[in-house]
Every structure is written in C-alpha cells, then in structure tokens.
Amino acid sequence: MRRLFIIVGISALAACAPKVQTPAVVTRPIAPVGTTMIGFTENDLVSRFGQPTFQVKEGPGTKLQWAHNGCVLDAYLYPESGHIGDRVAHVDTRAPSGADISINTCLDLLQR
Known part of the structure; x- marks a missing residue:
C-alpha cells in the first residue's frame, strides 16, 4: 500500500512539472539593406548579389x-x-582601396 502512495505521489508531481518544448528551427528570409546577414546560407547570398567574384x-x-x-x-x-x-x-x-565603408552603403552599391 505504501508503494502505491509513492507511485501515485510521483505521478502527481510529474503531471505538474513544466513541459519542455524544443524550439522550432527558423529560416531567415533575405533581410532588407542595412540589416544583418548572420545566419544566411550561400544560396541566400547568391540570390541577393549573384555569383561571388571570389571564393576560397x-x-x-x-x-x-x-x-x-x-x-x-x-x-x-x-x-x-x-x-x-x-x-x-x-x-x-x-x-577596393581597403578603406572602411559602411555595410549599408556597400549593400546599396552591390545591389545597383
């Protein structure tokens, strides 16, 4: 009988435990000029800028x-x-000279 109370008690505690949900994988759409490209794939970049001029x-x-x-x-x-x-x-x-250029300016120039 004592074991039955323990099992019922553990079951009741387990039912009250918070549910753990796995986050869904989110794909990132191509962002507008000036936003981050972190997380983009090669296909995302190619669809936006065309084929790269250099790859290594x-x-x-x-x-x-x-x-x-x-x-x-x-x-x-x-x-x-x-x-x-x-x-x-x-x-x-x-x-091209190596001078700094803002990402917004650069993206605008690349998309012309």
Whole structure:
C-alpha cells in the first residue's frame, strides 16, 4: 500500500512539472539593406548579389566575396549545429582601396 502512495505521489508531481518544448528551427528570409546577414546560407547570398567574384575555402569555413560599384563584401560561412550547410558567421565591407565603408552603403552599391 505504501508503494502505491509513492507511485501515485510521483505521478502527481510529474503531471505538474513544466513541459519542455524544443524550439522550432527558423529560416531567415533575405533581410532588407542595412540589416544583418548572420545566419544566411550561400544560396541566400547568391540570390541577393549573384555569383561571388571570389571564393576560397579557409579551414572548416568558406569566404565568399562580391566586388562591384566600389564596394567589396566578404562573407564568412561556417558550419552551424542543427543546420544543413554553412551559414554566415561574419561579414566585412570595404572600398577596393581597403578603406572602411559602411555595410549599408556597400549593400546599396552591390545591389545597383
């Protein structure tokens, strides 16, 4: 009888425990100019900027580069757990001379 009370008590506690939900995988749409591209895939970038002008494999990651209209955009893609394919982890923008250029200005120039 004592075991029955223990089992009933444990069952009652388990029923009151909070439910753990696994977060859904969210795909990121192509963002408007000036917003982050972190998490984008290579396909996202190609659909926005066309084929990269330069591509190189660097260790586990890939560097994709677009250069057009006075802007150079470097996107660094690395494997991300829980996702198939590499995702953008970092983005750099600059003028061809190497001078700093804002990401908003660069993205605007690339899309012309």
